[in-house]
Amino acid sequence: MIEVRISKALELFSLQVDIKLSEGSSLALVGSSGCGKSMTLRMIAGLEQPDEGYVKVGNTVFYDSSERIFVPAYKRHVGFLFQNYALFPHLTVEQNIAFGLNHRHKRERQEKVDSILERLRLKGLEKRYPQYISGGQQQRVALARTLVTDPELLLLDEPFSALDSQVKKKMEKEVIDVRNAFSGTLILVTHSLEEAFRLCSNIAVMDNGKIIQLGTKDEIIRQPANRTVARLTGTENIFDGTVIERYGETARLWVEELNVHLTIPNTLKQDKLSLGIRTAQLIVEQDPGTRGRDPENSFSGRIVQTIPTPDGQFVFIQLAGDRASLSDNSTLAHRQRDYDLQAYVPFNDGKSDHRPFQPGDPCRVVFSISSIAVWPRDKG
Amino acid sequence: MSISDLTPLYLSLRLALTATFIGLLIGLPIAWYLGNTQWKGREVLDSLISIPMVLPPTVLGYYLLVILGRNSWIGQLAERLGTPLVFTTRGAIIAATVVSIPFFIKTARSAIEGIPSNLLDAARVLGRTELNIFFSVVIPNAWKGIVAGLVLMFARALGDFGTTLMVSGGIPGETLTMPIAIYNAMLAGDQSTANLLALIMAGTALMVLILINLLNRQVGRRGNR
Numbered sequence: 001m002i003e004v005r006i007s008k009a010l011e012l013f014s015l016q017v018d019i020k021l022s023e024g025s026s027l028a029l030v031g032s033s034g035c036g037k038s039m040t041l042r043m044i045a046g047l048e049q050p051d052e053g054y055v056k057v058g059n060t061v062f063y064d065s066s067e068r069i070f071v072p073a074y075k076r077h078v079g080f081l082f083q084n085y086a087l088f089p090h091l092t093v094e095q096n097i098a099f100g101l102n103h104r105h106k107r108e109r110q111e112k113v114d115s116i117l118e119r120l121r122l123k124g125l126e127k128r129y130p131q132y133i134s135g136g137q138q139q140r141v142a143l144a145r146t147l148v149t150d151p152e153l154l155l156l157d158e159p160f161s162a163l164d165s166q167v168k169k170k171m172e173k174e175v176i177d178v179r180n181a182f183s184g185t186l187i188l189v190t191h192s193l194e195e196a197f198r199l200c201s202n203i204a205v206m207d208n209g210k211i212i213q214l215g216t217k218d219e220i221i222r223q224p225a226n227r228t229v230a231r232l233t234g235t236e237n238i239f240d241g242t243v244i245e246r247y248g249e250t251a252r253l254w255v256e257e258l259n260v261h262l263t264i265p266n267t268l269k270q271d272k273l274s275l276g277i278r279t280a281q282l283i284v285e286q287d288p289g290t291r292g293r294d295p296e297n298s299f300s301g302r303i304v305q306t307i308p309t310p311d312g313q314f315v316f317i318q319l320a321g322d323r324a325s326l327s328d329n330s331t332l333a334h335r336q337r338d339y340d341l342q343a344y345v346p347f348n349d350g351k352s353d354h355r356p357f358q359p360g361d362p363c364r365v366v367f368s369i370s371s372i373a374v375w376p377r378d379k380g
Numbered sequence: 381m382s383i384s385d386l387t388p389l390y391l392s393l394r395l396a397l398t399a400t401f402i403g404l405l406i407g408l409p410i411a412w413y414l415g416n417t418q419w420k421g422r423e424v425l426d427s428l429i430s431i432p433m434v435l436p437p438t439v440l441g442y443y444l445l446v447i448l449g450r451n452s453w454i455g456q457l458a459e460r461l462g463t464p465l466v467f468t469t470r471g472a473i474i475a476a477t478v479v480s481i482p483f484f485i486k487t488a489r490s491a492i493e494g495i496p497s498n499l500l501d502a503a504r505v506l507g508r509t510e511l512n513i514f515f516s517v518v519i520p521n522a523w524k525g526i527v528a529g530l531v532l533m534f535a536r537a538l539g540d541f542g543t544t545l546m547v548s549g550g551i552p553g554e555t556l557t558m559p560i561a562i563y564n565a566m567l568a569g570d571q572s573t574a575n576l577l578a579l580i581m582a583g584t585a586l587m588v589l590i591l592i593n594l595l596n597r598q599v600g601r602r603g604n605r
Contacts, residue, residue: 047501073504080505086498090520099516100506149506 002153002185006043006053006063015039015209021202023058023152026179026186028196030232031206037189040206041155044187045080046073057153057185079151079184083158085142087130093141094126100149116144120174136167143178152184159188160195172198193233205229227274227378235276236342240377243271250369258319258340263296264372272377281371282343284315285364286355297367303357304339312346315357317365341365387553388561389580395469395544395557396537399476400484403533406477407484408526412514414485415492416500426489433482441546444475448547471548472555479543480536484529491525492518528595535588539581 002021007014015036021027029037042048044055046062049070055063057078062071087096094113101109117123120140130138139159146154159175160168176199179186190196196203197217204214205228213225224230230238241262245252251266253273264275300320307314316339343365345357357363410429414422432440448465449455458465465471495518503513519526541559548555550564558577565574 042501045505047504073501074507074509076505077507078505080502082498082502084496084498086496086502088499088502088517088521099503099508103507145502145506 001056001058003054003056004040004044006040006050006055008039008043008048008050008052010036010039010209013209017206017209017211019204019211019214021185021187023185024183025202026188026200027202027204028188028190028200029204029206029211030190030193030196032232033191035206036209037206038157041080041157041187041189044153045078045155046071046076077149077151079146079149079154081142081146081154081156081159083161085130085138087138087141087145089130092127092129093122093133096130096141097122097145097148099145112148116148120144120178134167135163136171139163139167139171140174143175147178147182154182154184154186156186156188156190156199158190160190160192175199205232207232221278222373224276224373224375226375227276230274230276230373230375234278235373236279237282238274238276240272240274243273260299260319262367262372263369264374265369268374268376270376273374274377276373276375277367277371279314279342279344280346281368282341283366283368284317284343284345284357285366286357286361295366297369299365301340301363301365303359303361303363305359306357308356309344312344313356315343315345315363317341317343317363319365388556388558388577391469391553391556392538392558395472395476396480396534398473399480399537400530400534402473402477403481403484403537404530407481407529407533408488411485411488411526411529412492412518414489426486429485430482432479437479437540437542438546440479441475441543444471444478444543444547448474466547467549467551467555469548469554472544472557475543475547476537476540479540480533483536484533487529487532488522488526491522491529494525495521524595528592531588531591531595535585538584 001023002019004017004019004021007016009015012034013036017036017040019027029040031037039048043050044062050063050065052065053063054061054065057076060071061067061069062076063069088099091099094117097116098109098113101112104112117126120143122137122140122144125133125137125141130141133141142159156175160171163171172195179199186200188196188199193203201216202214203217203220204211205220206212207228213220213229215223220229220233224233224235227238239255239257241253241255241264243251244254244261246266249266250263253262253264253275255262255275262275264273301317302320303315304318305316318338319340347356414426445466446452447454448458448471450459450464450466455465463470465474499517499521500513503517508516539559540557541563544555544557545560550556550560556564558581562574562577562581565571565577
């Protein structure tokens with residue numbers, strides 16, 4: 001069990017973090033830059049001293065303000081992967097990797113270094129200096145240097161931000177492999193939800209020095225606790241609404257912004273709610289007129305704008321029922337954006353009637369009830 | 381004094397080398413501390429150390445005389461121990477050290493500060509103590525700046541005139557250093573001795589500059605990678 005409960009006054013806000021992790025699990029701290037996630041990691045590693053609280057890993061107390069215990073970083077035996085790898089430029093790859101083994105016996109040291117060189121495919125680079133190997137190789141050396149010390153807790157501080165996207169994909173796979181072989185606990189700090197998703201089973205969303213939601217990947221994506229989490233986890237379509245009727249499993253919600261009624265899961269007691277739906281969850285169909293059926297939560301609209309991607313397209317949709325589309329120019333001028341919804345439509349080449357959307361195309365949008373996330377509306 | 385009498389040269393070299401060595405022992409820990417600490421008073425400490433750079437050498441010499449002289453407790457203690465400070469080689473070494481140490485500390489400090497803090501953190505989490513990090517990370521990555529600082533300090537110590545003269549006079553064989561010897565030779569109308577000694581000093585200065593440039597260039601090249 002890893003227990004972290006620390007607070008520290010920073011320049012812009014005060015950091016207050018409370019995390020409990022079972023051994024062997026993996027947690028991603030996600031947040032925008034400057035939210036305090038790296039500072040949290042540094043305090044766990046002992047590189048910064050909190051103002052108050054405690055840090056316990058297993059039975060070892062690293063920090064406890066009430067008992068005036070502060071174990072310095074060099075005694076904590078925690079693995080740490082730095083943002084820019086922090087390889088020692090004056091040491092070879094081999095010497096870098098052996099840096100944390102200086103108290104070990106010479107033979108044991110050599111054996112450990114050799115085995116990790118093999119494992120991370122660094123054979124042949126032993127005598128090179130870090131400046132003369134590629135970014136991906138540097139990353140692997142940094143990983144090797146940490147893993148060779150057999151840490152029980154591995155901390156990763158934005159480990160992939162300096163890599164280009166191709167190397168990044170490979171490295172992430174590498175880390176997943178290592179992760180699977182590594183029995184300890186892992187905490188990853190990142191601003192990228194995708195990274196968090198690939199590497200960790202739990203996600204903590206941080207904002208202004210506080211964890212605003214901690215849960216499994218699924219919970220964070222499907223049940224964001226508030227608007228900030230929804231935004232940070234990439235939910236593009238967020239609206240406020242008011243419950244007007246409830247029937248068992250579902251409820252009827254009036255969304256003034258879109259001028260529509262929506263059927264949503266009846267999971268919250270509050271009447272004033274916000275709802276979010278991810279771009280890829282929104283179903284967009286062509287040719288609304290030709291089909292007879294009219295499923296629940298389906299609305300006709302018009303494509304305003306499209307953005308192509310290699311595997312599909314983003315479409316921006318204006319709903320037909322929306323007041324702004326009723327040629328009321330004065331209302332239109334006051335609106336911040338000229339679309340109501342944003343959706344991602346993957347290309348589906350198998351279908352015979354496939355054709356990418358063009359601006360101006362009519363369409364039908366379906367909010368599937370199970371993919372709508374709801375949370376109590378923020379006050380104020 | 382004849383042209384062949386190069387005692388002042390040897391004396392100057394010996395004094396400057398000793399001062400530089402003392403500067404290394406005292407200055408490096410200070411530079412390390414200044415380069416690492418978050419202590420708010422660090423700039424005040426740095427300013428205090430830098431005072432000899434801006435004070436006129438004679439003024440500095442005057443204060444050193446006051447501090448080390450027979451009327452101060454330091455001077456009296458030294459006298460009782462049988463090692464008087466003023467008007468001795470020891471005094472000249474102290475003067476040269478005080479005058480030149482800021483050059484070393486400032487250069488070494490900026491070299492130490494130039495080491496990415498990530499490297500120090502990496503060494504910490506890999507189990508190294510601060511002292512160990514000093515020798516295994518700080519020195520190997522900042523040695524060029526440290527050596528450049530030592531060379532600068534040596535040059536400054538070698539060329540000191542005013543402070544040394546005030547503290548230790550110009551006793552031949554004991555405190556009569558090159559710059560003082562040049563001054564004496566000029567006063568005595570011995571142009572050829574003055575000429576030779578001045579040439580040696582100028583040559584040394586040029587060599588020091590070349591050495592520092594070489595060191596700096598290599599530091600820069602490494603940084604570009």
